Amino acid sequence: MRILFKVLAAAGLSVCLAAPVLYFLGKISLRGFRSSFFIASLGYLLSAALLSRQPRP
């Protein structure tokens, strides 16, 4: 489970960084940027919170 949460958290942060760049380059709309940033943020915060609750191996 730790690996899954780690991957999800990393993916969330990556999307948070990629979304504004794609919007700036005109590849996605403002609405697309804001909703993808929002969803990726929730994904990151949730997975990172769950990851912190997992026992360390």
Place this chain on the structure above:
Amino acid sequence: MTSKLAELASRMDKLYEFDREPVSPDKLQNGAKFAGLFAGEHVAATEFVIGAFFVLHGVTAKDILLGLLLGNLLAVLTWTFLCAPIAVRTRLTLYWYLRRIAGPGLTLVYNLANGILYCILAGAMIAVSATAVGLVVGVKIPALTDVWPTSVGWVALTILIGAAFTTLAVLGFEKLSRFAQICSPWIFLVFIAGAIAVLPRLGVHPNLDNLWEIAKTKIWTGVPVAGQEKFGFGHILFFAWFCNLAMHAGLSDMAILRYARRWTYGFYTALGVYPGHMLCWLCSGVMVAAIGREMHPGMMAYEAVGLAGVIGLFLAGWTTANPTLYRAGLAFQTITPGWPRWKVTLAAGAVTTLLSCFPVFFMKLLDYVAIYGLILMPVGAMVLAEHWIFPALGIVQYQAEKENRLFNFKALAVWVLTLAACWFMPIHLYFRWLPGYFLALAAYTILHLGRRRAA
């Protein structure tokens, strides 16, 4: 009076008992730990305000870039060459080291001053979060020149948020600290994403060919908004340098750096200050330019990133107000005999919440940061003198401890006189700490010259 003070000081000692002994060699941490610790250290809600204020103060693009680069470098060097060597040699927190130098009575005064200053800072963070919530619930944000609360809505909002932050701090400070660690990289990305997302609105082309031109003409234009003082390179350089004055020259960060294997670990602070006090400030400057140079952090975050920005701003205020409330509570616990931890945090939270209603602490944040560092700076100078200069000149060290004195009155006199001298200095507030620091260093040494050891 003296016995009462001695009793208070002894109570304070008990509070800090857990870190009374120097750090043992087996507890020392490696460089990677310090890199991780400092990396997320300086991304707080106040960064939304500070970077934006630089734009409002009419800084030019060249001045801000050079000023932040050099100012942060000076801050890192101060951590590395002033704070870290003393921390590594003594392995003590400032609290216990100051106790040996200034006596328990003066250490108590220092702690209380620190507690009050922390409350004001946490109040400013609550106000920043309130601008995010205010945007959602439609409460008007105070103007730049406002000192007193401007509306019932603003007062109600800050009290509600302050009460919520305080309750959560009372319920579980440690859990919140863990949550803050989780939030830190994401909040940093909110700044970066926000700045990138508003670039098209400012007219920046996708190939960035006009980025510098836009930076000069639409963001850091060199023209202050009405009623704001014009800032130049010197203001930015000094602000970036003294922004954490209490931590580096003031030596508060001895608490962290005493765990370092080598004094050179002070260089790791660069991993915190350059992202937080350079990138985040630049990003908030870009965001405020995109909303027409209006000081409204909530609006800046919303216009840039949407709802996630508002949440990010709120969380930034919350996660940074939480440890600040904790530290303030710890400082006040001395004068509240027998009070449990929750009760002291509640009291500190109530004071903080009350302060957050006053827009002056948030709208004059830059001046407040300067005053905060200035007030605590003489203590760092005196510790430096006692640690390095006294042995070099053959002056007896730790006289207060050796003579079992409650107060080192010479230290108190130097502290008060330095602040008085800084008050009357005919230079800008931001520049006063540096001559003040040397004044404290010289005055404290001169006052002790009579106590030189026989050759």
